[in-house]
Amino acid sequence: xxxDTLIFDPSACGFPKPRVPLLPAGFDGIALNTPQPxxxxxxxxxxxxxxxxxxxxxxxxxIGPGTALLAPAYHCRTxxxxxxxLGGDVRLYPLHRDLSPDLVALDALADQSPAPVRALLATxxxxxxxxxATLAAWCAGRNITLIEDASHAFLNEHHRPTGIGGLGEFVVxxxxxxxxxxxxxxxxxxxxxxxxxxxxxxxxxxxxxxxMHFVWSRAAERRRNQTALDAARLDAECAxxxxxxxxxxxxxxxxxxxxxxxxxxxxxxxSLRLSRTLYRHPDIxxxxxxxxxxxxxxxxxxxxxxxxxxxxxxxPEACIPYMFPLIIENPEPHFTRLKQLGVPIxxxxxxxxxxxxxxxxxxxxxLQLPCHQSLTDRDMDWMMAAITKVxxxxxxxxxxxx
Numbered sequence: 001x002x003x004d005t006l007i008f009d010p011s012a013c014g015f016p017k018p019r020v021p022l023l024p025a026g027f028d029g030i031a032l033n034t035p036q037p038x039x040x041x042x043x044x045x046x047x048x049x050x051x052x053x054x055x056x057x058x059x060x061x062x063i064g065p066g067t068a069l070l071a072p073a074y075h076c077r078t079x080x081x082x083x084x085x086l087g088g089d090v091r092l093y094p095l096h097r098d099l100s101p102d103l104v105a106l107d108a109l110a111d112q113s114p115a116p117v118r119a120l121l122a123t124x125x126x127x128x129x130x131x132x133a134t135l136a137a138w139c140a141g142r143n144i145t146l147i148e149d150a151s152h153a154f155l156n157e158h159h160r161p162t163g164i165g166g167l168g169e170f171v172v173x174x175x176x177x178x179x180x181x182x183x184x185x186x187x188x189x190x191x192x193x194x195x196x197x198x199x200x201x202x203x204x205x206x207x208x209x210x211x212m213h214f215v216w217s218r219a220a221e222r223r224r225n226q227t228a229l230d231a232a233r234l235d236a237e238c239a240x241x242x243x244x245x246x247x248x249x250x251x252x253x254x255x256x257x258x259x260x261x262x263x264x265x266x267x268x269x270x271s272l273r274l275s276r277t278l279y280r281h282p283d284i285x286x287x288x289x290x291x292x293x294x295x296x297x298x299x300x301x302x303x304x305x306x307x308x309x310x311x312x313x314x315x316p317e318a319c320i321p322y323m324f325p326l327i328i329e330n331p332e333p334h335f336t337r338l339k340q341l342g343v344p345i346x347x348x349x350x351x352x353x354x355x356x357x358x359x360x361x362x363x364x365x366x367l368q369l370p371c372h373q374s375l376t377d378r379d380m381d382w383m384m385a386a387i388t389k390v391x392x393x394x395x396x397x398x399x400x401x402x
Contacts, residue, residue: 003090003256005077006363008349010249013336018344019229020370020379024180026219028290028374031283035158042192045200046271050151050174050185051262054121055082057170057187060194061119061145063088068113070106070120070144073356074099074363076348079121079149081262089115090256094356098312099125101135110142117142122168123149126368127322128312129163136167145169152322154178154287156186156279162318169194177322179282180218180374181275182211200270211272229378231385234341238389241340248332249349256352287373288320294371294380298324301384307334307391311366323368328391331364337390343383344370 047053063069065087071080073092080090093109094102101122110117120139122132132148139146148168153161155173165171169190176184189195203211258264270276292315299310311325328334338345345367351359369383 003080003092003352004253005256005350005352006251006253008249008251008364010339013249013339015339016342019342020344020383021218021221021372021374022344022346022370023177024372024374025221026374027180028372029179029283029287030278030281031286032281034280035282035284037157038160039157039188040192041157042195043188043190044157045187045195045198046276047185047187047200048183048203048266048269048271049078050172051078051081052267052269053172053185053187054079054147054149055085055267056198057147057172058083058086058088058119060170060189060198061147063118066115067118068115070109070117072099072101072121072123073351073354073359074125074348075123075351075359077259077350077352078261079123080256080352081258084256084258085262085264085267088118089113090352091117092352092354092356092359093120094354095358097358099123099358100130103134103138106135106138110144117144119145119147121147121149123151124153124164126312126325127153127161128316128319129153129161131163132167147172151177154282154284154320154322155188156282158280158282159284161320175279176275178287178320178372179275179278180215181278182214182272184271184275184279201268203269203272208272208274211274215274229382231382234385234389237341238337241337248336253353259350288318290373290375291321291371292319294375295321295324297380297384298326298369298371301387302326305388305391308387321371324371326367326369327362327365328367329365334390335364335367338367338386341386341390343386 063083063086068089068091069083070091070093073094083090091109091113094105122135124130136146146168148171150164150171151174153164155165156175171188173186295315299313302308302310308326308328311327347367349363351363
């Protein structure tokens with residue numbers, strides 16, 4: 001069944017670069033020791049990005065012309081891209097407000113699919129584990145391959161988070177979101193024999209050198225940006241923003257296809273050697289401690305603001321969060337003002353259209369804020385001051401900034 005996609009185009013807004021890195025920079029979270037892997041090496045394959053690891057999971061599950069994938073209605077487009085590139089049909093299942101699957105709706109969706117359903121993608125959003133035991137049993141009963149999307153979880157060969165990666169026939173993750181590496185996607189198969197015929201291409205020397213330059217330049221940019229973080233200047237900056245023309249992004253709707261972020265010529269490439277080296281040396285304790293601290297600081301800073309609320313105020317034990325999800329009441333003007341200030345936020349505002357009210361609402365209202373281990377106290381203080389000023393009336397002298 002053809003899908004339509006709602007696409008948010010921010011080009012007219014002129015948003016500046018974020019002043020704080022959205023992902024880890026430098027070598028924070030890297031240790032000298034190498035933890036023991038949690039599964040033998042033949043259960044893993046490395047790719048340049050999680051989307052290309054996901055393509056192989058879909059392909060091995062049987063996704064192709066005349067078959068269907070069940071995927072969450074709230075999604076990043078790169079979760080659907082590989083199935084569309086394989087010629088498969090994508091059917092979106094609705095989610096509850098906590099982003100857990102609507103199991104009742106899944107029955108009807110599978111029964112009504114004109115093409116046989118070969119796989120289901122289940123996502124652990126923001127690194128917070130979902131209980132997929134019932135879902136796994138449902139898939140087994142229908143001979144559907146369960147693929148766990150752990151791209152928001154700190155999962156690599158040397159660390160598997162509690163409650164994540166134990167039920168899927170395939171598990172896909174994106175280690176570069178947790179470690180300061182230039183690329184990286186990981187495919188895990190519970191049955192290693194399924195990967196025997198799967199080989200990857202080695203990146204070129206130029207790609208390797210570009211990856212090294214990327215790591216160095218991002219660390220250098222990180223140091224330069226520290227001079228731009230002055231919470232005392234926020235009122236003046238809001239006043240300056242108020243003088244700008246209020247250009248907002250535009251929505252348009254088009255027939256779904258693979259997004260510009262999906263590059264067929266990148267399929268099948270392994271991650272860089274530098275990335276794989278970094279993955280062998282994660283400082284798990286430091287990454288977990290700092291991310292949990294930052295997440296809790298975000299919760300405390302936003303709990304009583306009038307225009308927003310945390311999606312998950314309580315962080316489960318042992319969870320290592322990817323981002324801090326924040327629901328805002330009015331995307332305009334708050335999203336625009338935060339972006340104009342250079343606060344590092346993003347959202348999944350270009351998604352395939354479905355009847356899911358959660359996805360429709362969260363598309364523009366659910367923001368993702370960084371909580372990674374590279375953030376300094378100065379970073380956090382500045383970002384929390386910006387969030388507070390934009391939404392809590394501290395810029396009352398400049399009402400157009402609200």
